[in-house]
Amino acid sequence: MIRACTALLLLAARLMSQSPAEPVADPPAAAPQWLVLPGGEGPGAGQHVVLIAGDEEYRSEEALPQLARILSTHHGFRCTVLFSTNAQDGTIDPEARDNIPGLHLLAEADLVVLFTRFRRLPDVAMRHLVDYVESGKPLVGIRTATHAFAYPQGERSPYSSWSWDSPAPPGGFGKQILGETWVAHHGRHGSESTRGVVPEAARAHPVVRGVDDVWGPTDVYAIGPLPDDATVLVEGQILAGMTPDSPPVDDARNAPRMPVVWARETDLGYDRVRRVVCSTLGAAVDLQSEGVRRLLVNAVYWGLRMEDRLPERSEVGLVGTFEPTMFGFGGARKGVRVADLSAP
Numbered sequence: 001m002i003r004a005c006t007a008l009l010l011l012a013a014r015l016m017s018q019s020p021a022e023p024v025a026d027p028p029a030a031a032p033q034w035l036v037l038p039g040g041e042g043p044g045a046g047q048h049v050v051l052i053a054g055d056e057e058y059r060s061e062e063a064l065p066q067l068a069r070i071l072s073t074h075h076g077f078r079c080t081v082l083f084s085t086n087a088q089d090g091t092i093d094p095e096a097r098d099n100i101p102g103l104h105l106l107a108e109a110d111l112v113v114l115f116t117r118f119r120r121l122p123d124v125a126m127r128h129l130v131d132y133v134e135s136g137k138p139l140v141g142i143r144t145a146t147h148a149f150a151y152p153q154g155e156r157s158p159y160s161s162w163s164w165d166s167p168a169p170p171g172g173f174g175k176q177i178l179g180e181t182w183v184a185h186h187g188r189h190g191s192e193s194t195r196g197v198v199p200e201a202a203r204a205h206p207v208v209r210g211v212d213d214v215w216g217p218t219d220v221y222a223i224g225p226l227p228d229d230a231t232v233l234v235e236g237q238i239l240a241g242m243t244p245d246s247p248p249v250d251d252a253r254n255a256p257r258m259p260v261v262w263a264r265e266t267d268l269g270y271d272r273v274r275r276v277v278c279s280t281l282g283a284a285v286d287l288q289s290e291g292v293r294r295l296l297v298n299a300v301y302w303g304l305r306m307e308d309r310l311p312e313r314s315e316v317g318l319v320g321t322f323e324p325t326m327f328g329f330g331g332a333r334k335g336v337r338v339a340d341l342s343a344p
Contacts, residue, residue: 031090031337031338031339032338032339032342033085033090033101033102033338034080034081034082034083034101034102034105034338035065035068035079035080035081035083035338035341035342036079036080037068037069037071037072037073037078037079037080037081038072038078039071039072039076039077039078039079040072040076041076042074042075042076042077043075043076043301043306043309044071044072044075044076044077044078044300044306045076045077046078047076047077047078047110047111047304047306048077048078048079048080048108048109048110048111049068049071049077049078049079049080049109049110049111049112049113049300050079050080050081050082050105050106050109050111050112050113051064051067051068051079051080051081051082051112051113051115052064052081052082052100052103052112052113052114052115052116053065053081053082053083053084053092053094053115053116054082054083054084054094054096054097054100054115054116054117054119055094055115055116055117055118055143055144056094056095056117056329056330056332057094057117057144057327057328057329058115058117058143058144058218058282058283058284058327059283059284059285059324059325059327059331059332060094060115060116060117060142060143060144060284061083061084061092061094061332061336062284062324062325062333063115063142063282063283063284063286063287063324064081064113064115065081065341066284066287066318066319066322066324067113067287067293067296067297068080068081069319069320070293070297070315070316070317070318070319071297071300073319074297074314074315074316074317074319075297075314075315077300080102080105080109081341082100082101082102082103082105083100083101083338084096084097084099084100084116084119085099085100085101086099087099090337091334091335091336091337092332092336092337092338093332094332095332097118097119097120097121097150098119098120098121098122099121100116100119100121100125103121103125103128103129104128106128106129106131106132107128107131107132109132109137110137110138110304111137111138111139111140111300111303111304112132112137112138112139112140113139113140113141113142113296113300114139114140114141114142114145114148115141115142115143115144115145115282116144116145116148116149117143117144117145117147117148118144118147118148118149118150118164119148119149119150120149120150120151120152121149123157123158123159126149126157126159126162127159130159130162133173133177136268136272136273136274137274138274138275138276138303138304139177139178139274139275139276139277139303140276140277140278140279140296140299140300140303141174141177141178141276141277141278141279142278142279142281142282142296143218143279143280143281143282143283144182145174145178145278146164146174146178146180146181146182146221146223146278146280147164147174147181147182148162148164148173148174149162149163149164149172149173150163150164150165151163151166164181164182165181165182177276178264178276178278179226179227179230179262179264179276179278180223180224180226180278182221183221183222183223183224184221184222185219185220185221185222186219186220186221186222186236186238186253186258187219187220187236187238187239187249187253188219189219190219190242190328191241191242192219192220192238192239192240192241192242192249193215193216193217193218193219193239193241193242193243193244193246194215194216194217194218194219194220194236194237194238194239194260194281195214195215195236195237195239195244195248196211196214196215196216196234196235196236196237196260196261196281196291196292196295197214197234197235197236197237197257198211198214198233198234198235199232199233199234199235202231202232202233202234205231205233205263205302206298206301206302206307206310207233207261207263207277207295207298207299207302208233208234208261208295208298209298209307209310209312209313209314210294210298210311210312210313210314211234211291211294211295211298212291213289213290213291214234214281214289214291214292214295215244215289215291215292216281216282216283216285216286216289216292217242217283217285217286217326217327218280218281218282218283218285218286218327219238220236220237220238220253220257220258220260220280221236221258221260221280222258223258223259223280226259226262227264227266229264229265229266229267230262230263230264231262231263231264232259232261232262233259233261233262233263233277233295234259234260234261234279234281234295235256235257235258235259235260236257236258236259236260236280236281237254237257238253238254238257260279260280260281261277261278261279261280261281261295262277262278263275263276263277263278263299263302264276264277264278275302275303275305276303277299277302277303279292279295279296279299281295282296283324283327284324284325284327285324285325285326285327287322287324288322288324290316293316293318294313294314294316297314297316298310298314301314
């Protein structure tokens, strides 16, 4: 017993004679899972736009950060960009159809820009999207947003009715909310580009204010009849080539031209009218066109009922370096993290 006590006293003396231990460093902060642009001065100050990227083909993960920078830098909107993300390594991964971190932020969004394709999200994540849409707040859908969600046949999820091929309601989210679901390519994919033409009847609409040169390498989508509350803002002229100076094709596909941008004002009852703009243009490479960028910026203003604050030509200059990747499956940049996008 005496020997044990002596050993404990010696150990205590040695510990007291040593230098104080180095303080333990705080663990590193968690890597950001979504891109946040604080906004600032401008008409959009105080408004929060959430942009959701998630498609395997048209590089929404490149297009939406640039659109967010334009909205934040030139117009003052606070913007948050969410991405389809690889759950194992945390990289931005368009192939990850079931994981988009940050959807809970839709509860504080004033407007959502949606650019997803065939996502199948867990019910807890879909609930955030459904709640937002059912709130009647505005929405801007880009390109594959017409077929934003896909559920396997026989899926028991309460949100399977949002599938692009839903029989009840027909066309799911795309048809019911945006006005159309996936139909087909009308132009030849990868070889025929699109010239946007504003019809005379739409020239006074705020979304096309100052829009005079719309072109994109993406082809025209085929669509069916739009709902009665839709207004066609831009029609797609199919060009026989992949440059802006390519001539129009000389076949019947341009007679008449397919709508490529339209707006909806849907009466939801109880004095609620939801504003929606859908553009089947908008791939990352399309944003090299000033006209396409202006359409999307104007759509945000109109969706938020801020059209009275739109100038004759809204500022849409590119912010930082923008070298978009050409569309195509398997072409997304690998290993990119949200932290890599924090600086323009």
